[in-house]
Amino acid sequence: MKRKNLAALTAAFAVAVTMTAGCAAVPEKNGDNDNYEISDELLVTPEEKPDLTPPEVEKPETPDEQPKPKTIPYISVTTNNVNIRSGAGTGYAVLGTAEKSTLYACLGEENGWYITKYKNKTVYISKKYCVIVDMQKAGDEVEAVIAEGTRFMGVPYVYGAVRLHDGKGNKLKGFSSNAFDCSSLMQYMYYYGADTLLDVTTRTQVKQGKTVAKSDLKRGDLMFFTNATRKDKVGIERIGHVAMYLGDNWILHTASDYAKIEQISSTRWGYYIQSQRMI
Numbered sequence: 001m002k003r004k005n006l007a008a009l010t011a012a013f014a015v016a017v018t019m020t021a022g023c024a025a026v027p028e029k030n031g032d033n034d035n036y037e038i039s040d041e042l043l044v045t046p047e048e049k050p051d052l053t054p055p056e057v058e059k060p061e062t063p064d065e066q067p068k069p070k071t072i073p074y075i076s077v078t079t080n081n082v083n084i085r086s087g088a089g090t091g092y093a094v095l096g097t098a099e100k101s102t103l104y105a106c107l108g109e110e111n112g113w114y115i116t117k118y119k120n121k122t123v124y125i126s127k128k129y130c131v132i133v134d135m136q137k138a139g140d141e142v143e144a145v146i147a148e149g150t151r152f153m154g155v156p157y158v159y160g161a162v163r164l165h166d167g168k169g170n171k172l173k174g175f176s177s178n179a180f181d182c183s184s185l186m187q188y189m190y191y192y193g194a195d196t197l198l199d200v201t202t203r204t205q206v207k208q209g210k211t212v213a214k215s216d217l218k219r220g221d222l223m224f225f226t227n228a229t230r231k232d233k234v235g236i237e238r239i240g241h242v243a244m245y246l247g248d249n250w251i252l253h254t255a256s257d258y259a260k261i262e263q264i265s266s267t268r269w270g271y272y273i274q275s276q277r278m279i
Helices: 002-020 140-150 182-194 266-270
Strands: 027-029 036-038 071-077 082-085 094-098 103-105 113-118 121-126 130-136 210-212 222-225 241-247 250-254 259-263 272-277
Touching: 094 121, 103 113, 103 140, 103 259, 130 241, 140 182, 140 241, 140 250, 182 241, 182 250, 266 272
Parallel strands: none
Antiparallel strands: 027 036, 071 103, 071 130, 082 094, 082 121, 113 121, 210 272, 222 241, 222 272, 241 250, 250 259
């Protein structure tokens, strides 16, 4: 069967070669009738030439600008002794005063007043004495930890304040959110913000998490410092303070007066030891 097919194909090919030898004949349509004549030349008009130009591939549009990173707004106080009030107006009770160049979480605005948190209460600060500072947003878990801390701006610093828990999650009697020292504030923030257990002092917290270089500091990292009374000690005994880094040289902490967000001073940078990333 295969040989028979091959012979038939060979015969057909020979006939085709004989018929076309010596010319390139094609039918030419004459007007609108169905009569065709044999031409001595292969006539192809420009309109009949095949278009061999590769089709254009539509390129995806490139956005003019890259997506901007998400930011978190903070209220920056521009003068000292700005009243913090219980409502949006001068007729409301004064609950405290804001210090120049400190930051507060911006939770909205109402009738010319910014809404924020102070000593775990919703309060208001006049927009006349504030500007907005934007910081680049971190991951949701880190932001939840920071949000826990911003609720307690203005809470007094108390050395050796009772911790929320013993470092293993067991709640301690006598704890109050009306008093924090630096390490107890960080412990509280991580417990409620990220369900993470920090130990009870700066000298034990510094052993937790992952050590990060100063050049690699990120929002949410804990920064550990020495202080005037511990700077001459050795090892972890030098450590006497902890703060949370927020970015752009801002830290959230409490030290000697009350919980606040402020810039890292040159003096404090001189006391810097190391940083730990907890989550």
